[in-house]
Structures are given as structure tokens and as C-alpha cells.
């Protein structure tokens with residue numbers, strides 16, 4: 608039997624994402640993957656649902672319930688709600704634990720010191736014995752297997768829901784990072800606007816996301832796609848169905864995609880020359896759900912001249928990174 612502490616303690620890693628929260632339990636892997644959404648009673652502010660159940664309510668709530676995404680723009684919109692959400696996820700993942708867990712949380716690199724403190728306090732209130740934070744791009748880089756301890760440039764581009772995080776890492780440290788509030792949500796918003804402008808069709812966020820996932824692209828497709836979209840006619844006020852093609856959706860997404868490309872190029876411009884030289888051969892790795900937009904890797908490769916690869920399981924990269932450091936918390940405390 609291991610020592611008392613080691614035997615009874617179970618450490619967990621959390622990817623507190625703007626769209627999805629994942630929990631990794633040491634020696635088990637990812638045990639929970641749910642949307643970062645909380646449904647609240649509008650009068651009492653009591654939590655009615657968290658995660659999957661709350662997301663199903665988005666856009667469909669009666670007046671007395673509101674479904675919110677507390678991390679939406681990569682900042683904490685509401686501390687109490689974030690805390691309630693963390694408590695739900697930590698408790699769900701640590702049900703069978705016999706002692707309160709130590710928790711490693713990956714947080715967006717753009718959040719302020721005050722917000723970081725708030726996340727740590729929330730996790731403590733939610734039942735964590737010890738809380739350690741790790742910048743999200745660092746966790747992503749570890750999760751996709753980049754050799755971040757080498758004296759060479761390791762670059763990661765993580766397109767999430769609320770933010771795109773770009774970082775260049777060398778010798779276990781972030782040399783330069785950039786976080787912009789343009790990512791998957793903004794792509795959805797572009798589709799909503801396009802449908803309104805081109806077809807007088809009003810659609811909700813969930814429908815827009817579905818269109819993006821089913822036929823969205825950033826680069827011309829070998830075989831273009833089309834899809835049927837249902838919504839409400841903004842003039843007649845009645846339900847309506849139309850057909851749209853992947854070319855149209857690409858046009859709708861173009862400005863937002865261009866903003867992401869721009870952020871990547873700006874990061875490269877700020878990179879110290881020796882590290883730039885490394886990137887010519889090593890290129891960068893993409894993670895986050897937004898990296899699954901068809902052809903975004905190809906577009907970025909064309910616009911930067913660098914080799915680009917998408918991680919094998921981009922939605923799990925950050926959680927896997929927190930999982931990897933659970934085995935070496937001493938390393939984490941010394942380096943990050």
C-alpha cells in the first residue's frame with residue numbers, strides 16, 4: 608500500500624473552457640466532458656441545471672429560467688455561477704474519492720490576476736484540497752505532445768469557443784502568447800448575421816453552430832456541401848426552410864477566419880528570430896474545437912508559410928495536458 612496520502616488522494620485536472628469543461632482523473636483519463644453552461648432560476652438565482660442538461664435549455668428557456676455560459680468570452684462573467692459550475696464538475700468527478708482532490712486547472716491566458724484568484728477560490732470552495740493553475744496554451748502544448756522542455760520553439764494555436772489562444776513555448780516557459788476573443792462563438796455569430804442579411808432568416812446559436820460543424824470551411828472543398836436550414840422569416844414572422852451551400856457559409860465565416868489568421872501572423876511577427884528559425888521546420892500544432900473547421904489548417908499554412916498540423920483529438924488536448932502534469936505536480940509548481 609502506498610503512503611496514506613498517496614493512496615487516498617486522487618488528483619484531477621480540469622480544462623475550464625469557454626464552451627466545454629473536461630475533467631481528467633489521474634490514472635483514469637478524461638471522465639467528464641460537458642458544456643460550460645449553467646441554468647439558473649431568474650428569481651431565486653438557484654442553479655437548476657449544469658452541463659449537458661443546461662445546454663439543452665439554451666435559447667429554449669421560459670421566463671423564469673435563464674441558461675448562461677459564465678466563461679463565455681474567456682473572462683469570468685459571473686463568479687458565483689462559475690463557482691457553482693466548478694463545484695458540480697469537481698463533485699461529479701470525485702464522487703468515489705475518499706479525500707478531497709488536488710486540482711490542476713487550465714485557465715485562459717488572457718484572464719486577469721483577480722479572475723485567476725477567483726477561479727482558485729471557487730475550486731477551493733468547491734472542495735479542492737489544493738489548487739494549481741496552468742496557462743491553457745501550456746496545457747494544450749503538453750497535451751498534444753510537444754517537447755516544451757527543449758530550447759526550441761513549440762507553437763500552439765488553440766481555437767476554442769470564446770477565445771483563440773496562440774503561444775510560443777520554449778524551455779517550459781511561454782515566450783510569447785496572444786489571446787483574442789474571436790473563436791467558435793464568433794463564427795456562429797457570423798452565420799446568424801449572414802442568414803439574416805441574405806435570407807431574412809432568423810436562426811438561433813445552436814442552429815448556427817450546427818451549420819458550422821456540418822458544412823463550415825475556411826478553404827474551398829474538393830466537394831462542396833449543402834444543408835437545409837430552418838428558422839423564422841424576419842419579415843413574414845413565420846417558420847421557413849432554406850437551402851445553403853458550403854460556399855455561402857465560407858463567405859459568411861471569412862471575416863472572422865481572417866481575424867484568427869491575423870492574430871497568428873502577429874504572434875509570428877513578435878517571435879524572437881532564433882525561435883522563428885525553429886518554426887520554419889517545426890511549424891505549429893492546432894487544438895480546440897475550432898481547429899476542426901474544414902481547411903483551416905490549410906489556410907493557415909498558406910498564410911504563414913509554415914507546416915500546420917491539427918492535433919489528433921483537438922477537443923481533449925488541454926484536459927490531456929492537465930492529466931500529464933498530474934504525475935509531476937512538483938515540476939508544475941516550479942515551472943509554471
Ligand code: ADP
Pocket residue numbers: 623624625626627628766767768769770790791792816819820823894895896897898899900901921922
Ligand atoms: P473551449 O476550450 O473554449 O471550451 P472547445 O475547444 O471545447 O472550446 O471548442 C468549442 C468550439 O469548437 C465551439 O465553438 C464548437 O462549435 C467548435 N467545434 C466543435 N466541433 C467542431 C467541428 N467539428 N467543426 C467546427 N467547429 C467545431
Ligand code: MG
Pocket residue numbers: 622624625743765767768895925
Ligand atoms: Mg479550450
